[in-house]
Amino acid sequence: VQRELVERAQRGDRDAFSTLAAASIARLYNLAQLMLGDADRAEDAVQETLVAAWRDLRGLRDPDRYEAWIHRILVRSVYREGRRGRRSTTADHEPAGHYWAGATIRSGTAEVEDRDELDRCFLRLTSEHRAVLVLRHYVGLPDGEAADLLGIPAGTFKSRLNRATAALRAELDADARRGLAIDPGAVR
């Protein structure tokens, strides 16, 4: 059924594309918000994805690969949103950089602090690193499929995953250090 819908959409049938979009939009949004950590930017990324998919659908040679194809477009949209988002991130962190990026108001329980810290450190990673971590640890894709989705060789995916994990661990370490150097209670 999906193949037929894709072929109809490739011929310009917007209703068919709408059906395809409705079937995948929740999944696309979920991935985007996990990778971006921001609901508004995730919505933007999903909209960009669907518009780009519609615009370029005729370039899809194998309709059976529609799902993988649109997910690749999503990842690229997330990268773009991530880069755009660094501007607003910069407003909070960049001039003084990491020094106050680590400051947080204590949340009361170790579990909440743990969660906040993980979120904060995850969001400091590049979009590319966040994407590989989500694809591996949430979607659970094996190397080959994840690499295919990202449009990179499997070896590159592996090394990028290693780097992403190392970068996250480094951010957690750095956060721990900042926790010692910064008094969270001093944040006004």
Added chain:
Amino acid sequence: MSGNVRSNDDTLVARRLAARFEARSTSREPEGLLDAAMARVATTRQRPRWLVSERWLPMTTLTLRVRPVIRTGWLLAILVVIVALLLALIVGGGRHGLPSNGRILFGQGGDIWQLNADGTTTDLTPDTTVETSIVWAADGRRAGFFSATSDGAQLALLEGNAPAKIVPTSVRFHPTFKDAEVMSWSPDGNRVVFGSTPSGDPTPGPSRLWIVNVDTGQTNQLPLGDLVAADTPTWSRDGSTIAFRGQVDELPNPTHALYTITPTGSGLTRLTPTLADQYDAVAIGPPVWSMDGSTIYFDAANTLGQDTRFRLYSVNVTTHVVTQLRTDPANPYAVSLSPDGAWLAFTNWDGPTETSSLWVMHPDGTGQRQLADHSVSMSDQWSPDGQWILYEGQPIAGHDNSLYEIHPDGSGLKVLLNAPSPSSGNPRAGLSWQAVP
């Protein structure tokens, strides 16, 4: 706060991530998202098949298909490319400012890259470790960087065209990849100083200052007296002194000031009063020595509630007199000095537009000029001959994170690297330009 989170165990990190993703996942898209997207689709025309640049090509089964008839679109595309190449030769064919013996290195995506004279890039560390914070020695013989694994970060060197090599230090450091850990070379190119903390501690401590002899690996920690922490050390041009930011007071009210110390660990001297009462008081960028070593330029942030303001200052190393440098823009920080000492470059942060801009002025405050309106914070680097400033464009519309160069008088703007993301994104971890022997 975070000792319970920190772990060197990848599996534990992965498990925490998976649980966090699971908790944050959602099965429904926001209401109205589909309608909004389809409304945009309704006004979007599909591209003809031949014009779609990003076809789905399975990576493992790429095949070349020769079409019997070359379509008009392809002919047009080829013509456009030819015309563009001709225009590039006519208009932009001049040499850029890269000296014939100069090398630009930068860290990105966990590797160290070289910007070649022809505008291409070369990955100098194509392995699975994370490399960052590349800095050239002043004599151009070698460049230092940090190479990080799960066991911590190690100092590493690039010399000539040889592969990178690890400096055999007895200490491994926490791989924090931050500007505060960027190293400063001694003028003779034999030692580096940087702020970091050993990776072996169960709970990483405050940053201390370390001097490493890059030839022998001998590692010395500088004594800091009663200081709580120290970072952003910068070697003076004559090699006699190191300036750095010191954290004066313990929690809960940490304050900072600028200090100097000799490389042997003697003569710890406080140069400035406490300039702000918040944790981000002094030195977002590293302190900058004047040519004669009599003055240090630095930035300081006064955090007044949520409104952070930056200022540029100079301090006389002998008299300890601190002077604010008057700048046209209101929020200057991250100062650097041209190799001939004639210009100070700095960044200005504009909160309302969320952009930073690149400025220059003479050390006496004259000749202030804005060179670029969308530069990335702290990315600017002077060319070895002082004729160019290299900076990274802020990654927003029309100003992607390409690398640009411009003369300090505002002329000659050129794009040095148009596709600066060889593997994965910004921000760059280090950017260093040096003439090599």
